[in-house]
Amino acid sequence: MEIITDIASLRTRLKRESSIALVPTMGNLHQGHLSLVQLAQQHAGCTVVSIFVNRLQFAPHEDFDRYPRTQTTDCHLLEQLGVEIVFLPDEKELYPVPQEFQLLLPAVADTLEGQFRPGFFRGVAIIVLKLFNIVQPHIAIFGKKDYQQLHLMQKMGQQLNLPIEIMAGETVRAEDGLALSSRNSYLSESQRQQASHLFRTLFHVKQKIEQGDHNLRLLEERAKCELAKQGWKVDYIALQQRKTLLPANTSDTDLVILGAGWLGQTRLIDNLEIALTL
Amino acid sequence: MEIITDIASLRTRLKRESSIALVPTMGNLHQGHLSLVQLAQQHAGCTVVSIFVNRLQFAPHEDFDRYPRTQTTDCHLLEQLGVEIVFLPDEKELYPVPQEFQLLLPAVADTLEGQFRPGFFRGVAIIVLKLFNIVQPHIAIFGKKDYQQLHLMQKMGQQLNLPIEIMAGETVRAEDGLALSSRNSYLSESQRQQASHLFRTLFHVKQKIEQGDHNLRLLEERAKCELAKQGWKVDYIALQQRKTLLPANTSDTDLVILGAGWLGQTRLIDNLEIALTL
Known part of the structure; x- marks a missing residue:
């Protein structure tokens, strides 16, 4: 090399x-x-x-x-x-x-x-x-x-x-779902425990949508609350069109949910692609 | 082809x-x-x-x-x-x-x-x-x-x-010095006569400087007046450093004089490189 x-x-x-x-x-x-x-x-x-x-x-x-x-x-x-x-x-x-x-x-x-x-x-x-x-x-x-x-x-x-x-x-994840990131090294041991909640929350929304819950804005709001409960300071949770990254609505089929937030001084991001079945 | x-x-x-x-x-x-x-x-x-x-x-x-x-x-x-x-x-x-x-x-x-x-x-x-x-x-x-x-x-x-x-x-010029340009085709016959004054004025400044007149700002102002007298509406006449295109001063050696102006509805530009001998 x-x-x-x-x-x-x-x-x-x-x-x-x-x-x-x-x-x-x-x-x-x-x-x-x-x-x-x-x-x-x-x-x-x-x-x-x-x-x-x-x-x-x-x-x-x-x-x-x-x-x-x-x-x-x-x-x-x-x-x-x-x-x-x-x-x-x-x-x-x-x-x-x-x-x-x-x-x-x-x-x-x-x-x-x-x-x-x-x-x-x-x-x-x-x-x-x-x-x-x-x-x-x-x-x-x-x-x-x-x-x-x-x-x-x-x-x-x-x-x-x-x-x-x-x-x-593709994103590579730790066993608990946390997306690998150089910034994960900033996390304390307890923050590292909290960290997987970002993935879990996004995954929960993905499941809900794939099961037919199409209240996209409500799902976003609930996800923010969920993460905040787990000690996160949330920047955004957003369900967007995959093709444009503009806010999705229920007539779109190819979505992505993106999230960003803070654990202490460390900012992490993650996302999951979602297929919305009409 | x-x-x-x-x-x-x-x-x-x-x-x-x-x-x-x-x-x-x-x-x-x-x-x-x-x-x-x-x-x-x-x-x-x-x-x-x-x-x-x-x-x-x-x-x-x-x-x-x-x-x-x-x-x-x-x-x-x-x-x-x-x-x-x-x-x-x-x-x-x-x-x-x-x-x-x-x-x-x-x-x-x-x-x-x-x-x-x-x-x-x-x-x-x-x-x-x-x-x-x-x-x-x-x-x-x-x-x-x-x-x-x-x-x-x-x-x-x-x-x-x-x-x-x-x-x-390099710029290619007509016999009277006018720089060739697609926009020359907009000129009326009388404007075409006036048009070479842009080159002539720039060339006159170049000669003055090469002969030792280093009052750059004054030379710019006089050139503008000269062109205006010839029926031009002048946008700018500017003596700049060749390397940066910032305004030149008398400690610079590689200059360029740039000019732009209007004959009726037609806007023309031209320039000449100048060596300032200290």
Whole structure:
């Protein structure tokens, strides 16, 4: 496995590859990331995993400084999987000057995560576009765990005519249902117990809908109350159309329920796809 | 020469090319465009000329509807030059849905042309980015005639890490100095006589500076008065640093003087590079 830190060397190295998959990450890799890497390996001859904690997608009060950085372990894990290339640039390599060119995003980027993390998707979009232009992959993999991010990256691909297939990887969960996330490491032991209630609550709504309860707004409200009872400070619980991420109604069949909330100082998100049978 | 109107066919056709140059145009080709095409042909095995009148770079009150469309003649001229491919998409092909992903540009995009044509560079940037992603050229050619556009496209290339060399082509002029432009066709016979005063005025400033007159702001003001006397409604005359397009001062050596103004309903622009000897 090659660890490459500069853009010029990466471009030279990639010239001889005819089929490249990119898995963009912020490192601190867990089984969720590794499953995305394995998906990439099934679809390309050369898999590039980028590791870069992107300051532009963190608000000033967010956890940029304490975000876990575990590059040695990360590289070890990727080598064991047989990854060809890790791209590990520093900030000067990707942002040698202030990033004045940015992306204006569709209105859906101001909802859900975007409402509670202003600027987050703008930061994600610009780093992903830069990485796409640097790596020029044929396929890029994003996890369904960050469902709205995946949605926006697919839309970006279409609207900017990117010659890249955006592929979705399934969420990997702990035994109790908690979606794997680097931020889970912030949780105390008791918070870790509470944490699975996000998944359980979303799953309960999914079951209700699939059993024929179509009072979507009421189901959202009850889920919020349920989570609050379990000690969560809820940002949102929202039943949306899978295709647009706009609020769903009972004439829609392909839904997704998305949730976000806080346990102490730690913010977690999760989602589940739901088939609404009319 | 192949005339291709859809993205999928163009991508398939270009797969077999190892060196591609793109010349993006709005058609109504004149010798200025053709010199850019010839520059492209010197640097790539396959030259793609795109012709697309991009509604997004016209303000509602501007000349989108009356912009000259001469595709048959254009294609004939390009065929005579030995161009390999003309990309001639319609609006539905490039904007099948409203363009929600747009670019946020550096502050310099709000000056000069950007001050008098709000939204112009945003429209240019998004169509160029889309064309880049569709054609995936190794080189793209922009004329110095649109100096600020060239500047922004070079900056976009750097800041988005585009794998594309942005190359500049010289302005082509009529015998009396008027820069060739599709909009020259709007001019009446008497306006055509007045039109060369833009070049003459800029050239006069260039001479003054090269002869040692370094009162840059005063030179700008006098040039504006001179043009107004010749029947022009002046938008701006500005002596800028070539590298940043910010206002120049006498400690700068690489300058450019840019001018824009109206003859009746027709808006023309021009510029000249100037070496200031300290």
